[in-house]
Amino acid sequence: MKGIMFQGTGSDVGKSVIVTGICRILARKNKRVAPFKSQNMSNNSYVTIDGKEIGRAQGVQAEAAHTQANVYMNPILLKPRSSMDSEVVLFGEVYTTFSGRNYRELFYEKGIRAIQQALTELENNYDYVVIEGAGSPVEINLNDRELVNMKVAELADVPVILIADIERGGVFASVIGTIQLLSEEQRKRVKGIIINKFRGDISLFTDGVSWLEEYTGIKVVGVIPYYDHISIEGEDSLSIQNNLIKRGGREENDIDIAVIALPYVSNYTDLEPLTEEKDVYLRFVKDKRDFGKPDAVIIPGTKSTFHDLTFLKETGLDIVLSQYVQAGGTIIGLCGGYQMLGEKLIDEAGTDTGIIGQTIEGLKIAPLKTHFNEKKITIRSKGKLVSSHWQCKEEIVGFEIHLGSTVSTDKRIEPFLEIEERTEGICINNGQVIGTYFHHVFHNDEWRTAWLNQLRVKKGLQQGKVLKLQEVRDLAYDRLADHVEMYLDLDYVIDLIESWKRENE
Incomplete structure (x- = not known):
């Protein structure tokens, strides 16, 4: 499989947004691109053209990639029903409801088979697969039966780029801590680091880039400034109010x-x-x-x-x-x-x-x-x-x-x-x-x-004119892609996708 996986040092570091941008960038280069997330936890779902249910983020990413969303892009969707139980949607259809413990104990092997099937389908129909992880890949208490981070990178046999959010602070510790907690084999897959949501003068972070590369031996492939104009759909309600409330506050009329x-x-x-x-x-x-x-x-x-x-x-x-x-x-x-x-x-x-x-x-x-x-x-x-x-x-x-x-x-x-x-x-x-x-x-x-x-x-008040939403959305994908491409070493990323299989056979 020709693909790449984006994992994060934690939740809400910008994985979904960056994957969306990468999907549009590669699609503009005339590549048949499929987004993929093995397991999504969200009540914000998307219905495919054949009436199946997947995570909303993968529907959006498919739209950015100029392709039709399908269940193989998100084979497992968990929809929380309470603080303890989630409905399991498998290949777009309700499978059952599990508690967190029962899901880990009873569903793991079935989940692995579903992920393998989905990856095979995507590999057969697309040039590139852009894979999104979830949370952190070093949740030690969960890693023996995880279905969404390094296990997926192993099943797909793709390199990994690690995304860290500098806005929340502690970016050096989060990057180094994540890498240190990976096994030796897992660390070999990490071929890039992205520092996301940077505010201010990027030149002031030059020493930070040098230190990270020297300490980890891993290339920093991009320092991406905070993007304030995201008008594409998010994955879940973690930042719902920030996403939806009008920027600049309420005006009189x-x-x-x-x-x-x-x-x-x-x-x-x-x-x-x-x-x-x-x-x-x-x-x-x-x-x-x-x-x-x-x-x-x-x-x-x-x-x-x-x-x-x-x-x-x-x-x-x-x-x-x-x-x-x-x-x-x-x-x-x-x-x-x-x-x-x-x-x-x-x-x-x-x-x-x-x-x-x-x-x-x-x-x-x-x-x-x-x-x-x-x-x-x-x-x-x-x-x-x-x-x-x-x-x-x-x-x-x-x-x-x-x-x-x-x-x-x-x-x-x-x-x-x-x-x-x-x-x-x-x-x-x-x-x-x-x-x-x-x-x-x-x-x-x-x-x-x-x-x-x-x-x-x-x-x-005066009546308003019709706003063409699809034109707005399409422009938003292009603007996001422009933003990511400007600050990302795209040639390195594409070469990594193309050369990984050849160099690791």
């Missing part, structure tokens, strides 16, 4: 949108198109005292609807939301947020709570009833808006990932979408209340603009 900060939020990338709108300010609310007077409220998706609905009730946000709607406020519920809008939720199969038949009262904002089923729906969909209020010609394109089945208990309520022979969602009072299972509804430029214009008019 901004559209103020309150996002309910659910403990088990999923697919927060549903919201990212709103951050590209210059007059939109997103803020996260987890306490009723911070609710204020928003122009609109979004209840996002969740991996545990019952748990997060209980959170709303315990914090008093349920009452605040009900009063807000009664006063004419605009609210939209996405997936789990849609389910919460209703009158009652029934866990018939025990798939949300683990208790068959468990019930809970919803927010009672809309006449809905939700039943949780055994089999998850994961599908890409498109439909037409039912209400003529929006005056949008384009179809609404998105994807669905949900266990629940939601129906209106009032037949007079207008659905949101018409999809072939079925209807989907609700649209009350010309969009004052919307509920939908459609993820990425805000990625539809014409409808997003119409929804925001409704808020602008209500606020006494």
